[in-house]
Each structure stands twice: as C-alpha cells, then as structure tokens.
Amino acid sequence: MNSDRAKVQAELDSVEAELKVVELQLAELLKKQARLTSNRKQLLRRLEKPCDSTQPSGSGPAMTKQELLRYEKDDFPWSTELKQSLKDVFQLSKFRPLQLKAINLSMSGKDLFLVMPTGRGKSLCYQLPAVCSEGFTLVVTPLVSLIEDQLMYLKSIDVEAVSLNASSSKEHAKMVLAEITDTKVPFKLLYVTPEKIVKSKLLMSRLEKAYSAGRLSRIAVDEVHCCSQWGHDFKPDYKLLEILKRQFPKVPLLGLTATATSSVLKDCQKILCVPEPITLTASFNRTNLYYEVRFKDSNSDDSISDISALIKERYKDQSGIVYVFSQKDAETVSADLQKNGVKVSPYHANMNPEDKSQVHRKWATNKIQVVVATVAFGMGIDKADVRFVIHHTISKSIENYYQESGRAGRDDKPADCIVYFGFNDIFRISAMVAMEKVGQQKLLTMVDYCQNVDRCRRSVIAVHFEEAWDDGGCNKMCDVCRHGNDYITVDITQHAKDVVQIVELAGSLDEKLTPLKVTEAWMGKGPAKRRKMIQTTTLSRLEVEAIITSLLLQGYLGEDFSFTPYTTYFYLKLGGKAPLLKNQAHSITMKMRRTGLDANTVKVSQVKTKEGKRSGDKAANSPVTKKIKKDL
Numbered sequence: 001m002n003s004d005r006a007k008v009q010a011e012l013d014s015v016e017a018e019l020k021v022v023e024l025q026l027a028e029l030l031k032k033q034a035r036l037t038s039n040r041k042q043l044l045r046r047l048e049k050p051c052d053s054t055q056p057s058g059s060g061p062a063m064t065k066q067e068l069l070r071y072e073k074d075d076f077p078w079s080t081e082l083k084q085s086l087k088d089v090f091q092l093s094k095f096r097p098l099q100l101k102a103i104n105l106s107m108s109g110k111d112l113f114l115v116m117p118t119g120r121g122k123s124l125c126y127q128l129p130a131v132c133s134e135g136f137t138l139v140v141t142p143l144v145s146l147i148e149d150q151l152m153y154l155k156s157i158d159v160e161a162v163s164l165n166a167s168s169s170k171e172h173a174k175m176v177l178a179e180i181t182d183t184k185v186p187f188k189l190l191y192v193t194p195e196k197i198v199k200s201k202l203l204m205s206r207l208e209k210a211y212s213a214g215r216l217s218r219i220a221v222d223e224v225h226c227c228s229q230w231g232h233d234f235k236p237d238y239k240l241l242e243i244l245k246r247q248f249p250k251v252p253l254l255g256l257t258a259t260a261t262s263s264v265l266k267d268c269q270k271i272l273c274v275p276e277p278i279t280l281t282a283s284f285n286r287t288n289l290y291y292e293v294r295f296k297d298s299n300s301d302d303s304i305s306d307i308s309a310l311i312k313e314r315y316k317d318q319s320g321i322v323y324v325f326s327q328k329d330a331e332t333v334s335a336d337l338q339k340n341g342v343k344v345s346p347y348h349a350n351m352n353p354e355d356k357s358q359v360h361r362k363w364a365t366n367k368i369q370v371v372v373a374t375v376a377f378g379m380g381i382d383k384a385d386v387r388f389v390i391h392h393t394i395s396k397s398i399e400n401y402y403q404e405s406g407r408a409g410r411d412d413k414p415a416d417c418i419v420y421f422g423f424n425d426i427f428r429i430s431a432m433v434a435m436e437k438v439g440q441q442k443l444l445t446m447v448d449y450c451q452n453v454d455r456c457r458r459s460v461i462a463v464h465f466e467e468a469w470d471d472g473g474c475n476k477m478c479d480v481c482r483h484g485n486d487y488i489t490v491d492i493t494q495h496a497k498d499v500v501q502i503v504e505l506a507g508s509l510d511e512k513l514t515p516l517k518v519t520e521a522w523m524g525k526g527p528a529k530r531r532k533m534i535q536t537t538t539l540s541r542l543e544v545e546a547i548i549t550s551l552l553l554q555g556y557l558g559e560d561f562s563f564t565p566y567t568t569y570f571y572l573k574l575g576g577k578a579p580l581l582k583n584q585a586h587s588i589t590m591k592m593r594r595t596g597l598d599a600n601t602v603k604v605s606q607v608k609t610k611e612g613k614r615s616g617d618k619a620a621n622s623p624v625t626k627k628i629k630k631d632l
C-alpha cells in the first residue's frame with residue numbers, strides 16, 4: 001500500500017514538473033504571439049502607407065502624409081526670409097533632411113516633436129524660426145554647459161540670446177527679467193534650465209506678461225526625452241514642465257531629442273500636456289559610421305594596448321573620444337594611454353569646472369588628440385571631425401551607446417564606433433543600474449548588441465528605435481556585415497544544464513554566487529567539495545563567459561542583488577526559463593563567430609548546424625577567439 005502511494009506520489013511529482021514546463025512553454029509562446037502580432041501590425045501599417053524606410057516619417061493627428069509634404073515647400077510667407085537668414089546669419093548653404101519641414105511646421109504654429117539623430121542639426125529648427133519671428137523663443141535645456149555653448153555660438157553669428165540659470169549673477173538675472181517684458185525685447189532666444197521654470201515664480205510671471213502681449217513666439221524643449229522615466233536620461237524637473245502648456249497654451253511647442261522610442265515620446269507628450277503633436281522622425285541610420293565590437297579577454301585584458309595601437313596607427317593625428325565606466329577608470333585608462341605615448345586627458349564629473357572646460361577646449365582645438373571620458377562628457381559636445389569613439393566599457397543601454405558613439409563623424413565623413421565588450425563589465429554596470437527603472441532590461445539590450453554575431457549592428461539599432469530596416473542599408477559598414485555568414489549555431493543545452501546545476505546547488509546550500517564564482521566553479525576552480533558534485537568544463541574562459549552571457553540573455557539565468565551602504569553586490573540566480581531544461585526534448589543554441597574557433601572548441605561545443613560559408617576574412621573577433629585580434 002505504502003509503496004503504491006510512493007509510486008503515485010512520484011508520478012504526481014513528475015506530472016507537476018511537466019506541467020510547470022508546459023506553463024513556461026505557454027508563457028514563451030504567448031510572448032512570441034505578442035511579438036508577432038505587433039510585428040504584423042507594423043508591417044500592415046507599412047503596406048497601407050507605403051513609405052521609404054530611410055525617409056523621415058511624419059505623423060500627426062489631423063495631418064495626412066500628403067498634407068505633411070506641403071511643409072517641405074518654400075512658398076510660405078516666411079520662406080524668403082528663412083532662406084536669407086540661413087545663408088546670411090547661420091552661414092549655411094542648404095537645409096539638412098527634415099529641417100525645412102520641421103521649421104515650416106513650427107512657423108505655422110504647430111506643436112512638434114522632432115526626433116533626429118545626434119549632430120544632425122536640431123538646434124537650427126528653433127534658432128532659425130526664432131530669428132525669423134517677432135518676439136522671442138524660450139528654450140529649455142538641461143545643462144548650463146549646453147546653454148553656454150549655444151550662447152557662444154549664437155554670439156559668434158550675431159544672434160541676440162540670453163540665459164537664466166543657477167549660475168547667473170543677480171544683476172544679470174534682474175536685467176534679463178526686466179527685458180522679458182520690454183515692448184521691444186532685445187533678444188531672440190531666452191535659454192533656461194528646467195529648474196528655473198519650475199522654481200522661479202518671478203520668471204513665470206514675466207513670461208506670462210510677455211505671453212499676454214504676444215511676444216512669447218515659441219517654446220523649445222531640448223533633450224525632451226529627459227521628461228520620461230522610461231527614457232535614458234530622466235531629469236525630475238523636466239517632469240514638471242507641464243506648466244508650459246498650461247500657462248501658454250497658444251504658444252507652439254517644439255520638443256527635440258536624438259533618442260526616443262515611441263513609448264518614451266508618448267510619455268513626454270503626456271507629461272508636457274501636448275495632446276496631439278506632429279512627430280517627425282529622421283532615420284537613425286548614420287551611414288558614415290562603422291560599428292564594431294571587440295571582445296575583452298578577462299584572462300589577459302589587452303584592450304589598453306589594442307586601443308593605444310589603434311590611436312597611434314589607424315587614427316594617427318585624428319581626433320577621438322574613449323568612453324570609460326567610472327571616474328577612476330578615466331584616470332587610470334588616461335594614464336595608461338599616456339604611458340603608451342598617446343596625447344590624452346581624462347574628463348569626468350568630479351573635476352572642477354575650469355579643468356573640464358580646459359580639457360574640452362584643448363580637445364576642440366586639437367591640442368590633445370583624445371579625451372578619456374565618463375558619460376559626463378556628453379550633451380553639447382559638437383566637434384565635427386571626431387574620427388573615432390571607442391568604448392573601453394559598454395554603455396548602459398543602446399540609447400546611451402547610440403548617443404555617445406554618435407559624436408563621431410558629425411561632418412558626414414567616415415568615422416569608427418568601436419566597443420570593447422568584457423564579461424565583468426556587464427556586472428559592474430548591472431550593479432550601477434540596479435536601482436533604475438528598467439535599467440537591467442536596457443543593459444541587456446546593449447549586451448545583446450555586443451554578443452550578436454549574425455544580425456547587422458545597424459539593424460539591431462534600427463529595431464531598437466522601432467525603425468523599419470532594409471538589410472541593404474549597411475553597405476558593410478559594421479563588423480557583422482563584413483564577416484558575412486561566418487558564424488555557426490552551437491548547441492549549448494548540456495552546458496546550460498551544467499551551469500544551472502551549479503547555481504541550483506549553491507541555492508540549496510543557501511549560498512549566492514557572483515558571476516565570477518559561477519565561471520570559476522564551472523571551470524573547476526571552486527572548492528573540492530563542490531567540484532565533486534558538479535560537471536566542470538574544459539572550455540576556455542572566453543567561451544565560458546560567452547555561454548553564461550547567452551544564458552542570461554535567454555532567461556535561463558537571472559540577476560540578483562544585495563545592497564550595502566557602500567556597494568551593490570551582483571549574483572547569478574536561476575532564470576525564469578531554467579525549469580525548461582528538465583524537459584529532455586528542450587534544446588538551447590547560441591550563435592558564435594566561426595573564424596578563430598579551433599577544432600577542439602567545435603567538438604566540445606557540439607556544433608549542431610552550420611550556416612553559411614567561411615568568408616575568409618581573418619580579422620575576425622569572436623567570443624571564442626582565444627586572443628583579441630589586432631585588426632589594424
């Protein structure tokens with residue numbers, strides 16, 4: 001009787017385990033269904049409104065594509081003056097894509113959101129209308145340094161502009177506040193930081209007077225994505241800018257950003273109380289930029305000598321930026337590069353303002369070749385001839401990467417964007433973004449961009465920004481396209497089981513393992529007691545790290561944190577999909593670049609399917625390549 005019960009119990013356990021697997025599969029299928037449905041919707045929409053994906057798209061409530069076309073013309077009452085001022089004041093010969101349309105829409109009094117890649121010339125879209133309109137334009141900008149750059153530029157072309165911000169002197173503020181209500185306002189643009197709008201009642205009351213007198217002609221909110229917590233650069237004061245439309249409902253508002261997904265934009269519209277703006281989105285494809293990912297080997301990180309060689313040889317006498325993770329890294333990487341004979345200076349938020357602007361100036365005037373910077377060297381960096389942006393550490397999201405790397409090649413000439421991808425860096429950043437809403441999710445999109453070997457890097461960026469992508473749009477201007485089909489699909493099911501077993505075992509012993517500990521345990525470096533209970537591997541460190549990263553990306557492993565007042569610790573735990581491994585029929589694959597795979601690796605990794613032919617390109621740079629190749 002008892003043994004009967006035990007048998008039934010065992011069967012019940014097995015059925016329950018199987019049910020759990022089915023539930024997970026169902027959840028997976030539902031996710032897939034949602035993805036496909038949304039994909040189908042997008043494709044249907046494209047069929048209904050055929051448009052060239054590389055062309056800017058426009059959308060708006062009461063405006064059809066046909067009507068929008070009208071704004072690309074130059075027969076408006078203001079057109080002659082626009083053309084004249086473009087040449088005489090801004091000393092530019094022609095508009096870049098989307099500028100004229102945006103300017104005409106704004107001149108017609110429409111609320112507008114303009115999404116245009118970094119460095120494409122968004123500022124002109126409010127500066128030129130400001131010059132060609134009565135009254136003045138209010139420009140909200142997040143940083144004082146950005147305001148200073150703009151004022152300097154406008155002064156150089158004789159456009160009157162003033163600013164109010166935390167560093168304005170009392171006398172200056174008094175003068176500007178008085179001028180706002182002058183019947184003949186002596187400036188065309190008033191730059192303010194959002195906290196001024198939110199905190200200065202006096203400024204608001206002056207603006208209201210100017211508004212009633214019809215002299216507040218336009219409002220521009222630069223870096224508008226800062227409104228949304230879903231964006232990559234949320235700034236709390238931006239969230240309170242609803243006051244602008246509430247107090248000045250008749251003034252056209254222009255929101256500008258280089259990076260915003262449609263959901264971030266929707267959020268911004270809601271926050272700013274702009275119910276039905278027209279949205280113009282320029283293509284994200286920067287055709288002159290070459291994108292490449294190189295792998296950092298945790299065993300022998302020679303990224304510094306690699307970067308030094310690049311700068312001294314390939315980029316000899318050319319200007320560039322090396323982005324690093326932390327202030328400390330800025331100092332050490334800068335010192336290391338200097339030792340290797342490269343003219344560099346560090347730049348980070350903790351430096352005093354004079355030192356920062358000195359570095360910026362020296363770099364802008366080519367007295368130093370490279371700035372080794374944290375993200376503090378960011379908004380407003382507008383040097384046209386930056387030939388390379390190298391990331392010594394990955395960015396915390398694709399948005400950040402796009403923006404940071406986008407500082408290269410603003411003059412439309414070829415430039416390189418290279419990122420060094422290291423396993424340990426994932427977790428350094430992970431710990432940093434642990435408190436951010438969707439921080440982890442965004443980081444994984446960046447990791448996916450780096451780990452990817454089979455999709456054009458441009459297509460990954462385009463898909464991220466919800467832009468329809470045409471595969472011919474890269475022209476071999478990324479390392480993946482250059483390598484062609486030089487990758488293989490590897491079955492990693494058994495590896496996944498081994499790794500999951502290590503994490504599971506730790507869990508049952510109430511132990512938490514850092515990614516480094518999991519790596520070492522799997523490579524047989526842990527305590528002897530554990531070694532006996534797990535399946536260790538002979539794969540190389542780089543392969544082990546690539547597989548663990550892939551398991552993290554695919555949801556077989558997950559992330560866990562613990563916080564102390566001083567630091568955040570990062571551990572690996574079982575991911576939501578780990579139970580699927582109990583199903584014998586379940587298999588997991590990952591794609592790896594083939595060049596550099598040695599015979600042994602292929603055997604151990606159980607190649608399942610082979611795709612494509614060896615391209616013959618020896619400059620491969622693969623997660624399974626033992627050493628980073630010097631692709632000079």
Ligand SMILES: Nc1ncnc2c1ncn2[C@@H]1O[C@H](COP(=O)(O)OP(=O)(O)OP(=O)(O)O)[C@@H](O)[C@H]1O
Pocket residue numbers: 092093094095096099116117118119120121122123124257258379380381382410
């Ligand atoms: N029509 C044009 N022709 C040539 N150069 C232009 C044109 N419009 C703008 N520029 C130049 O492009 C550079 C970048 O412009 P701007 O600073 O407005 O970029 P942005 O889109 O605001 O970028 P970010 O997102 O980094 O702020 C400037 O040096 C500007 O003078």
Ligand SMILES: [Mg+2]
Pocket residue numbers: 122123222
């Ligand atoms: Mg700008």
Ligand SMILES: [Zn+2]
Pocket residue numbers: 455456457458459474475476477478479480481482
């Ligand atoms: Zn490509």
